[in-house]
Amino acid sequence: MKWTEIVLPEYRQLILENLKKMELDPNSSPELEYRIRKKDENIVWVREIIHVIPGKSGISGKFQGFVRDITQHKKSRRSSRQK
Numbered sequence: 001m002k003w004t005e006i007v008l009p010e011y012r013q014l015i016l017e018n019l020k021k022m023e024l025d026p027n028s029s030p031e032l033e034y035r036i037r038k039k040d041e042n043i044v045w046v047r048e049i050i051h052v053i054p055g056k057s058g059i060s061g062k063f064q065g066f067v068r069d070i071t072q073h074k075k076s077r078r079s080s081r082q083k
Helices: 009-024 071-082
Strands: 031-037 043-055 058-069
Touching: 009 031, 009 043, 043 071
Parallel strands: none
Antiparallel strands: 031 043, 043 058
């Protein structure tokens, strides 16, 4: 399964735009927050940090990322605002 298939549709364009920015500036490491649908159908918030993997002659066209579930953080931040 491709990563973009589990990303909720309203966030896919954001991810594609950031990938294009990385192609223009391979030294950038964008951080994104968006929602995905897990195998169990639960929807969670994630934070992704992504960067280009350099090749022998510059940009390799490959990316590496770190994705972390931040759902609990979002919920606690939201509840503290409502108080």
